[in-house]
Amino acid sequence: METIASVQSKAERGFKYALLAPSVIWIIALTFFPILAAVRYSFANYVLGEGITAYVGFSNYARLLTDSGFWYAIFITVIFVGITVPIEVCIGFVLAWIITIGVPGKKLFRPILTAPLFTMEVAIGYLGVTLFTDQGGLFSTILGALGIHIEWLSTASGGLAAAMILDIWIWTPFVFLMSLATLSAIPNDIFDAAMLEASSHWQVFFHVAIPLAWPVLTVAILSRVLEGLKSFGLPYALTSGGPGTSTQLFSVMADLTTIQFTDFGRGSAMGILYLIMVSIVITFFFKQMRKRID
């Protein structure tokens, strides 16, 4: 155990608790109790300024579960994550591999290729409007010159596709960064030795690089899925959820329900239901992290 200084005078015995307590108290006060509160609100009608006006049992839940809009939001969120994450993982890992094995200029590539990761999603979404609009948008202009006409922002599938493209632009660097760190940490000797045995680069890639990076890749994939399921700023800024409500990802819908329509009971119920669904992914994530943290 990495415990230092087990001999502590009475005065020092409380040290570790004193350091830890503020954070634990803060989290309990501002996460644990709010979640309990959310559970309570989800069984109630809450009116801003008046508080809980009535307890309505499961009716918030019942209304949600029979609401096709709710299921649609979940459906497109899952589609969104299901398409973007695999693409991000593939591109990110291959790029990291190419840079690791020797494309010159690693020092230059790394900071530039990771830059999108720190951009503001909302800003990129707003910029995306000017990229995808059919009145002089960059993509539409280029594709138009090639004779392809896509209605990016006026259809549900176009809007979602545009959001996915930008999501991939922002988040591929995340996988790239993780993969690059992992691959760089593998001693060169291992690749050299593998190269002497293997008949092609593909064999080294599939039988050495991927297995060695796999534990970290799983963490990266699960983090991406969890973050993807929270997606809000980018799709909202890009399409405002439209046309209609056809591109409202779950968080966008929950935000509108709770804040715009101030339906806190229904909003809470949405949150709780979502937490229950997402907890499957969270469980996988924790299994992985438990192995990685010592």
Add this chain to the structure above:
Amino acid sequence: MAIVELSHVAKRYGDVVAVRDFNLTTRDGEFVVLVGPSGCGKTTTMRMIAGLETVTEGEIRIGGKNVVGMIPRERDVAMVFQNYALFPHLNVFGNLSFGLRLRKFPKERVAETVRSAARTLEIEHLLERKPKELSGGERQRVALGRAIVREPKVFLMDEPLSNIDAKLRVDMRAEIIKLQRRLGVTTFYVTHDQVEALSMGDRIVVMSHGLVQQVGTPKELYNSPINRYVAGFIGSPSMNFLRAHINADGTVFSGDNVCLVLPEKHPALVTRNGIQEAWVGVRPEHLVIERNPDRGTRNVIRGTVEVVEPQGATTILQINIGQEKKIIAQINEQWGREPGEKLTLTVSSELIHVFDSKTDQTCI
């Protein structure tokens, strides 16, 4: 400068016993070496004195004051770590002055004390450097300097020489002894190397499995080991042990080729204790080649040379004495022995050790 007393000190981690019933009282300014194989409890004992481990049982007194339950700061001891544990973010001056500054010494006095310690260790020119810019030997000196600068009551050194190369190690050994003699500070020194223990310690504590086997001067440990463990641990190459039958007249037989004779006074002891089966121990360096082949059959060991390992000044021979048994002899010859050669060895009676076959304790 202080006397350190450990009485009935024990350390347990759950069910695992790391140290049991450790008793020792040092003299003021004594150099005590704790020696034993890894996991024997020597480092744990030192860390208990340091205040880095809690004491499960017993008392540790430094200068007459029980320090159990005190934090290191209150004990006024200094420690040199195996990997030096210099503060990487501070330069050498910062490392040396760390303890003094924590004790709020005035600035001029800190500078003065650090300079004089640095002068002693000949590291004055390094004061501005960071640890990573120093060689292994220089780091070693800085670590020592950090320990002496505060003039603590006790020095603790945890295998301080194990990370530097062999030649430098011999020089540093001498230097540490010189330094310790001059400062006269009671010192505990942990090592797994019995050669280091013999050459440095005023007194040596041999430990094994958390238990103190023997406490004594180097001479005592070498000449009169208390049991088979200590006899085997001290000395290199290790003592030869032979399972033997002892007659009432003091002759010792082990197989057909070994016949040793115990000193005159011993047979009485043997018969009084009723010992017949025992372990007989002979150090390799005490075996001598008998040049007169007609010497007879008493006090001789006969065998065939199997392996020859020239050491330069001496030669180590592995000798087969029949019945699958081997002994090691270290003889004062430089070269010239060959495998396959038949040899007769002898040993003077006073140098033979006898251990009880059941308890492994020395009986003579």
Add this chain to the structure above:
Amino acid sequence: MDNLLWRSSKWASKLVAMLIACLALCWVAIPFLWAIGNSIKSRSAIFERGAIIPFLQFTPTLDAWKEVLNDPQAINCLFSSALVGVGTTAFVLLIGTPAAYSLARFEFRRVKSKDITLWFLSQRVMPPVVVLSPFYILLAEFGLIDTWIGLILLYSTFNLAFCVVIMRDIFRDVSKDVEEAARMEGASLWQVFWMIALPLSLDGLIVTAFIVFAFCWNEALFASAVTSQHAATMPAFILASRSTRGVDFNFAAVNTLLAIAPPVLMSFFVQRYLARGLSFGAVKG
């Protein structure tokens, strides 16, 4: 760089690899260049075909920049973003770092330090929409809607867990012997933390600070939910402008650049430990 794998490659595959890397660079650069280009175009130049290279194909102008920078609300939002970001970062490091150290170095009687760490981590991965209602109500009850304090309170909650988990990982890299050496020199536990562990973890601390700051700077859901005017940060400002101004190329370009510049520029200086921080310590390096 100089490994067998690369040396033994055929020149054609080397070319393909370099081509892919360059394509990636272009792909990453395009939105940035598009935004920069649009931000210095006049309204009429925006829709001209072939107006790509400044000075040659169109005359650059700073009109759009002037317009945005003269808008008091834009400046106010930039200021709010900076203030909330810095405030949150400072607060989170202040209370999170000691907790991280405590978990890195000590064991606790009933719960293992690892389990406490995972508990912190669980706070981080929870979808924020779950607590949207209670937080909104909480802030409303305390009159903290549209205040800096309210935002700092929220962001601290989300980032505290992150800081604890990642700093614990960093602290565990500090040599135990070095800390014990300080202990032997007479340092109290607090002094070991303050004078040894913290300075030796400075790189990790800076990266943690950066990631926390970037999160606060970029956060949109709560920013748009609990602010309106006074404490609105850049994401809230952009979301609001989007609905009031619609598709305005100049305006979008300038605001995008203003909004993304600080974290992106900072990221160039904190490359070390970034992967480790973003993976909660799952990646070492």
